[in-house]
Amino acid sequence: MFYLAAKRPNPLTTLQEDEPVASAAPSSVLQMPFTRDMAFSSLTFTTSPAQSNMGGSGCTPISTPFQARSDLSSAGKLRLVNEQEKLQVDIDVNTADNQVVIWETNFEGVDQPKPFYKQKLEEIHLLERPFLNVDCTHIKQIDTTMLNQLLTYPQKVISIFDIAVNELFFTIYKDDILPHQIQVRPYNVDMFRNMRCLDPEDIDKLVGFTGMVIQSSLRMLEIRSAYFSCNICGFYVQVEIDHGRIAEPTLCTSCNTAHSFELIHNRSLFADKQFIKLQETPEKMPAGQTPVTVTVVAYNDLVDAVQPSDRVQVTGILRAVPVRINPKTLNVRSVYRTFIDVIHFRRQKTFTAEGGIEDQATNDDEELSSSKFSEERLAQFRNLSESPDIYELLSNAIAPSIFGHEDIKKGILLQLFGGTKKNFTDAGRKTFRSQINILLFVVIPCDVFGEYPRKLHYVLG
Known part of the structure; x- marks a missing residue:
């Protein structure tokens, strides 16, 4: 008998939605059975477990027979872990009055946090995105043998996870219609x-x-x-x-x-x-x-x-x-x-x-902060941007002691500037990088007095 998760959780360590995913194991995970009677005829992967269920209705999970278990009710439905359980720690939960006693401290009107992966299933129900990301560190803290099997036989184990998650999801949300079956995607390998x-x-x-x-x-x-x-x-x-x-x-x-x-x-x-x-x-x-x-x-x-x-x-x-x-x-x-x-x-x-840290996964739409500039400096920038000859003013400000060579100065000026982030998600593309690629050619034999190195030294300090 294999389980997608085990061990009764502690609500004191239940993950909240705003916590990092990899910070701790989920406080409570839903248990799903896997029996030896499952047929592997439908688990023939073609290329990847992530795209094995393409084609087909997609709204009906693969039928898996249940075995008699103590944690199943008489109606044959799965019972959720951490629901109507008597906790072994010094916590007394009074469900009638919605009162929680933690170490002799009463908390009235506090809702119990939902299990972490139950929240993920609820997100799939609301957003209709049938993908479930599973942290391998959570599996390791629950069962190291299961993690070793996942790393050694990922094609079969991921398919078993898909069957269990789909059965659980359609047991909770019976009337849902998804584009295809839910696909489990493990990440954060040990x-x-x-x-x-x-x-x-x-x-x-x-x-x-x-x-x-x-x-x-x-x-x-x-x-x-x-x-x-x-x-x-x-x-x-x-x-x-x-x-x-x-x-x-x-x-x-x-x-x-x-x-x-x-x-x-x-x-x-x-x-x-x-x-x-x-x-x-x-x-x-x-x-x-x-x-x-x-x-x-x-x-x-x-x-x-x-x-x-x-x-x-x-x-x-x-x-x-x-x-x-x-x-x-x-x-x-x-x-x-x-x-x-x-x-x-x-x-x-x-x-x-600029010396900061940018998270590429979440900061694609954020612009660089301008709080490091004073209000007077920002006012000077705005006045300079309204000048019609701003291009010539800035190019002449580079190495003013060197006469001429306007094209080289303009090339160095363009290399100092970057662009703005552009978002093309409406057109089906992601954000583009803001850097501008400028290639500057200089004929060295004509640079008799070494003016080009002097310009670079002026810019780079």
Whole structure:
């Protein structure tokens, strides 16, 4: 008998919504059974657990038989942990009067906080976003054996989590209709590894590492469910993808005609796909070594979730695929190509040029604070911005002792300035970086008196 969570919680340590997710284990997690009678026929992942349930109605969870348990009521419904329980600590809860006594102190009218992951299920119910992020540190504090199984066999264990969460969600919210089944996304692996430490032993295991995005491809489409129709009788067959391949039917069972099926694209189901290239961060790169890059594949809502120059923590499954000798043949080489099948992205905090810390996950819409400038200084900026010849005034202020060279001064001036953050979420894109790329060419032999280094010294101090 496997459980999604165990141990009775302590309400004194219940996580609040405004607390960091990784700060502590959830105070109370809902228990869900997993029986040995579950059929694994529907757990055949094609590429990733995060996009395994594409196609289908999506609003009905996979049926799983329940076993007789003491924590199930006579109606056959799940009973929530930390609900109508007698606590073992010095806490007396009077539900009739809504009175709580904690260490001989009465708190009247205080509502008991909800379990952490029950709040997450309620958010899925309200926002209709069927994704549940699960912190691996919570699993570790509950059951280390389950965490080891998750890290070793992520494809099967995540599918078991999906079944349990969907059963629990549709038991609580019976009338809900979601775009697809709820997908569990574990993150915050116990120990993040370096890209250089990934070896063949990690293939098909859950890994986590940090890196910097250096390149991302355009949005592509990958078929998930193919719709074949017979050209003779019109009989149709819908084939799901299996390990990256579509088994095209060769014989029509209706008219017994061989090789009469045709792929109907507008009746097939597709998923978004994107290739992202990550590079190890400079602080983790050994001196004198070439930086290592890793290819990451993102699906569905993880497409365009990160942009180049972002520092992210990636949680995914290491895959290995053979390299074909010829794209038109099935012969493959003995060398395999590896990539990361991403499950979760988490942006890291970065240090800004002003000396502050910017959280890329939450501060995309915030502008830089101008509180470090006085009111008089801000008034001077506004007056200067209204000047019609501001461009010439600022360029002439750079190295005024050097006569001429206006173009070089203007190039250095543009390199000193940055842009403003632009938000294109309405158009389907994320925010763009505010830095302006200016490339300045200077002919050194013509610089007889070394005026260009003097300009740089004036700017850089």
